[in-house]
Amino acid sequence: MPRRIDPEGKSIGFTFEGRPVAAREGDSVAAALTAAGLRDLRDSAVSGSPRGIFCMMGACFDCLVEIDGIPNRQACMIPVTEGLAVRRQRGAVEVRI
Amino acid sequence: MSMNERAADTLVIGGGLVGAAVAYGLLRAGESVTVLDEGDVALRASRGNFGLVWVQSKGDKMHEYARWTRGSADLWPEFAGLLAQDGGIDPDYSKPGGIHFMLSEEDLEKKRAQLHRLHNSLEGQEYGAEIIDREQLDAMLPGLGPDVVGASWSPHDGHASPLRLMRGLHSAIAAKGGRYVADAKAEKVERDGSGYVVRTAKGAFRGDKVVLAAGHGNKWLAPSVGLDVPLRPEKGQIIVTERVRPLIPMPTHVMRQTAEGTIMVGDSHEDTGYSDASTSSVVSDIAKHAVRCFPALGQLRVVRTWGAVRVLSLDGFPIYQESATHPGAFSINCHSGVTLAGAHALALAPMIARGRLDASLDAFHSRRFEHATAH
Ligand SMILES: Cc1cc2nc3c(=O)[nH]c(=O)nc-3n(C[C@H](O)[C@H](O)[C@H](O)COP(=O)(O)OP(=O)(O)OC[C@H]3O[C@@H](n4cnc5c(N)ncnc54)[C@H](O)[C@@H]3O)c2cc1C
Numbered sequence: 001m002p003r004r005i006d007p008e009g010k011s012i013g014f015t016f017e018g019r020p021v022a023a024r025e026g027d028s029v030a031a032a033l034t035a036a037g038l039r040d041l042r043d044s045a046v047s048g049s050p051r052g053i054f055c056m057m058g059a060c061f062d063c064l065v066e067i068d069g070i071p072n073r074q075a076c077m078i079p080v081t082e083g084l085a086v087r088r089q090r091g092a093v094e095v096r097i
Numbered sequence: 098m099s100m101n102e103r104a105a106d107t108l109v110i111g112g113g114l115v116g117a118a119v120a121y122g123l124l125r126a127g128e129s130v131t132v133l134d135e136g137d138v139a140l141r142a143s144r145g146n147f148g149l150v151w152v153q154s155k156g157d158k159m160h161e162y163a164r165w166t167r168g169s170a171d172l173w174p175e176f177a178g179l180l181a182q183d184g185g186i187d188p189d190y191s192k193p194g195g196i197h198f199m200l201s202e203e204d205l206e207k208k209r210a211q212l213h214r215l216h217n218s219l220e221g222q223e224y225g226a227e228i229i230d231r232e233q234l235d236a237m238l239p240g241l242g243p244d245v246v247g248a249s250w251s252p253h254d255g256h257a258s259p260l261r262l263m264r265g266l267h268s269a270i271a272a273k274g275g276r277y278v279a280d281a282k283a284e285k286v287e288r289d290g291s292g293y294v295v296r297t298a299k300g301a302f303r304g305d306k307v308v309l310a311a312g313h314g315n316k317w318l319a320p321s322v323g324l325d326v327p328l329r330p331e332k333g334q335i336i337v338t339e340r341v342r343p344l345i346p347m348p349t350h351v352m353r354q355t356a357e358g359t360i361m362v363g364d365s366h367e368d369t370g371y372s373d374a375s376t377s378s379v380v381s382d383i384a385k386h387a388v389r390c391f392p393a394l395g396q397l398r399v400v401r402t403w404g405a406v407r408v409l410s411l412d413g414f415p416i417y418q419e420s421a422t423h424p425g426a427f428s429i430n431c432h433s434g435v436t437l438a439g440a441h442a443l444a445l446a447p448m449i450a451r452g453r454l455d456a457s458l459d460a461f462h463s464r465r466f467e468h469a470t471a472h
Pocket residue numbers: 110111112113114115116117133134135136139140141142143144145146147148149150151281282283284310311312313314315318332333334335364404405406407408430431432433434435436437
């Protein structure tokens with residue numbers, strides 16, 4: 001289980017699947033979710049198996065989540081701000097033509 | 098330099114799509130094969146292409162090429178099956194037919210005339226492409242922008258995953274007992290008795306025959322076996338989007354949806370030497386054009402963009418040849434290594450295994466450039 005090595009920083013709040021999660025200022029969404037023990041962020045658009053963070057540096061695109069209604073955002077690249085609404089992503093995104 | 102003990106029937110120089118397809122075909126024909134490949138620093142079109150297996154509009158000025166291309170598309174279903182069976186990796190090939198958009202009545206008429214010309218000179222056999230109007234097009238591919246007036250459509254066009262094709266070929270080569278040596282840039286090709294020895298940083302390798310399939314590397318390797326291979330680089334850039342549910346049912350020359358759900362958008366034709374740099378101005382032009390053709394693409398996020406360098410002969414058609422002065426030495430180059438992979442593995446490689454290219458490939462010899470100059 002990952003734990004914070006430096007518990008400093010102002011605390012801020014956001015939601016994951018509608019439930020409140022506590023974060024620290026400067027956390028990425030992925031870091032805050034990991035610290036809260038939330039690891040299943042989506043399922044694979046190809047195989048349906050669960051996915052979560054992997055590289056933590058923007059390269060692998062495994063950490064995709066929906067943030068404030070916009071799908072396929074990289075949780076590891078987006079800093080938490082007060083009140084963000086983060087959701088799990090199920091399957092591939094539907095585009096309307 | 099140490100001499101590598103095991104001599105192969107054939108040494109293949111270059112492990113891109115062309116070398117790997119030929120090596121796989123030679124192994125299928127029962128030969129022992131060693132593939133010598135340069136390292137990660139090399140220019141490698143095979144890692145950066147668009148993945149179309151494309152027949153329509155190829156070979157208007159060289160009918161042998163139109164036939165060869167159609168032949169490869171016909172071989173692809175069998176080839177994809179063999180690859181999955183031999184190497185365990187399916188190249189995700191499908192042939193739903195392909196579409197080339199026309200954005201003006203003038204282009205539509207030009208294309209109609211081209212197809213008519215080809216139909217007449219090729220007895221209607223080769224492209225099977227036809228002009229379709231906007232109404233027919235809407236039934237096949239809903240969601241096009243207002244500027245698309247019609248298209249040409251061919252049932253022989255399809256697409257594959259170029260990266261799975263590469264991995265599949267290499268895995269099938271290994272499964273068939275072929276030997277692949279990385280970081281083994283051929284420095285020199287020399288005669289060795291009735292065969293050849295190729296010197297590399299990984300040692301020297303011997304083979305009865307040698308196939309130069311080193312992409313741009315062929316230009317400077319070819320003279321050592323008495324061949325001339327005039328080539329020029331041309332950059333193409335590609336965009337790939339996030340994964341989405343099935344949206345685009347068949348490949349087009351502007352965009353295609355991969356089996357995983359990403360949409361590839363391409364591509365440019367740039368004269369920038371051997372540079373494979375990705376540049377934002379070109380990428381944004383590619384994106385604008387694609388959104389004009391298919392507006393829903395504007396909603397998608399871009400995951401990655403890249404550039405890759407095409408391997409073009411002076412007229413854009415393949416070069417297949419054997420050396421007159423060095424028996425058993427061949428050089429292979431082409432502009433459409435995905436499309437032609439079926440023909441390279443299942444038609445060209447058996448000829449090389451027999452030691453002679455069929456007369457039907459005479460038109461592809463580089464002697465056709467004797468009066469041209471490289472630019
Ligand atoms: C942007 C773009 C889009 C494309 N789209 C399509 C498409 O949709 N459909 C299609 O059919 N084709 C397409 N192509 C073309 C296709 O990618 C190429 O035809 C094909 O990859 C060429 O393969 P190759 O093996 O000849 O060359 P490369 O991939 O360049 O491979 C050459 C290999 O030779 C090795 N090498 C070089 N010098 C030496 C040496 N001295 N010794 C040992 N090894 C050496 C290198 O390491 C490399 O692995 C596209 C190309 C580009 C750039």
